[in-house]
Amino acid sequence: MRPTVHDIAAAAGVSLATVDRVLNQRPGVRHVTREKVENAIREIGYVRDVAAANLAKGRTYPFVFILPASDNSFMHGLNAEVRAAVARAPVDRTEIRTIEIPAFDPDALVAALEMLGEERPSGIALVATDAPEVREAVDKLVENGIPVVTLVSDLTGSRRHHYAGVDNIAAGRTAARLLGRFLGGAEGDVAVLAGSMLVRDHRERLEGFAAVIAREFPSLSILPVLEGRDDPEMAYMLVADALSKKGGIVGVYSLGAGNRGLIKALKARAADRSLTVVAHELTAHTRAALIDGTIDAILNQDAGHEVRSAIRVLKAKADGLAVIDGQERIRLDIFLKDNLP
């Protein structure tokens, strides 16, 4: 049988209450007593039963998710995953509330974070907009002892406890190699469609992509980035325009959202040409395009995994517990038409 608080109490010759005070580092215990108890804990090899503790405390974890109000498939998916987590909330003693704020709007994000500083939830997960004022607001929360994790997009140099998202530089590099190898030494231009160079994940993907293309596929040259604001209409116009003007395009890398527009443009303007296309995020649209051959590979991040991971990490931080690293590493999923889930 696992040792319990009673065993510690007996071994240390004190009462349960004192053991509890030591275990929870509460004040009001003489130094010597504390040491006695701590020794007993160590010698006996005690590990606290978190479930019992939570039961006794009636503890629940009020968490807040701050999500951008973006109208694209990926964000809808992320939202759905958060709602799924809310549905499971009673089981894991969490109480998840979500706040929607305008996308790409640091001020709104900061306002929300400051409000939460008052409210003091047990943890906060946010899709970060990479701006200094956001970083400051996050750092203040961390200083005040509130666990914070970034979701999907990280926050440069901030003190957030954890990032639940993929390595976007690696994603860009991977896209480059896939495109380069699939093109098999061909010469020509590569068009890049992004959402906005103001968000960190897009910048990082481009950075990784450009680096590998330059170093390992010198016969390819990258055209100036098209910024489609993750908007299907805009993406369509930009890509269609580029395809008609530039005859030398052999490949496309779409590193943001709004792929619906991209796909439409590809079908309209390049059905005849054999472009190689790599895009991000598996959605109904990109999936269909992968199957019909319009897209050759899709890089994806599993929103469900990201949300569950964020919750596990927030919980662990709230309890001062360790996490299983391997379980919290968000993988870059690569989908070809052969391994779709």
Added chain:
Amino acid sequence: MRPTVHDIAAAAGVSLATVDRVLNQRPGVRHVTREKVENAIREIGYVRDVAAANLAKGRTYPFVFILPASDNSFMHGLNAEVRAAVARAPVDRTEIRTIEIPAFDPDALVAALEMLGEERPSGIALVATDAPEVREAVDKLVENGIPVVTLVSDLTGSRRHHYAGVDNIAAGRTAARLLGRFLGGAEGDVAVLAGSMLVRDHRERLEGFAAVIAREFPSLSILPVLEGRDDPEMAYMLVADALSKKGGIVGVYSLGAGNRGLIKALKARAADRSLTVVAHELTAHTRAALIDGTIDAILNQDAGHEVRSAIRVLKAKADGLAVIDGQERIRLDIFLKDNLP
């Protein structure tokens, strides 16, 4: 506040004990009483607090993992993950015991399973050898109400509750497309190195691989499969031999273990040639080979995920609870040198 057993008792006008009997479908309750309680449960929207129940019961989950005593990196990794789970056991109330049996040995496996039928653990996870007698033994366990999940390799047509592993046909198909696209329309032979055609995962990988090559890359032809018994020495000999005899080899697909030998052969015999190589399982050896360019892509299954998933599923089955499907789908990881973890 979530409703508790007290609320049900009050609403139904019975005692806690009766509520409990109904909740746990224990006998000794009149039909009418049972109905009263069941109605109350439904109306109130009660969900049982599993943690509290486990605490009261002092419940632990004795699980058994049956693993093959194979001496390759993948199995070592799997073993390590099981040990890591054992280390976490106190926290999740599991008691995991592992049994090692000779690899590729249906009889030994059946013997172990029959023994466990007596012992009646709360759940069993096994790396299945695909044989009819194994299937029968598994089905008998399932009939006797013991949760069973297959790990890494599945069992054809059996009634196991769940399979914690990748879709190996899809893995083979993916390998084929990667190889085919990377070769960019080149003509030539493809060598395939397997462990044994007696295990289902290897057969399935080959099946998927051959299908896509035949359908979509007709300029490639697959040489007769080399069976290396997942043994580095043997793999070395077979591959070295094939490379020196067959001048037309342009690609290699290694779908089993024993890649240490493969890599050695490639370095010795094909350093000059530009072979395209796809292999399975990320280990120290394959990782190094991916980085130095000897291997072009690695397909992997995350052993840690598989073990954790198996445990979650066994627990859920033992409690008659549902699982989160997305969380239990084991992905096929694709690694290029750019997205190594």
Added chain:
DNA sequence: CTGTTAGCGCTTTCAC
């Protein structure tokens, strides 16, 4: 500073 006691939500004797 330390100990006693009640109780978290559920299960389990043991009476009635």
Added chain:
DNA sequence: GTGAAAGCGCTAACAG
């Protein structure tokens, strides 16, 4: 058949 009461491991008043 049903209920009262004690207890799982831990925490939180409240005394002392």
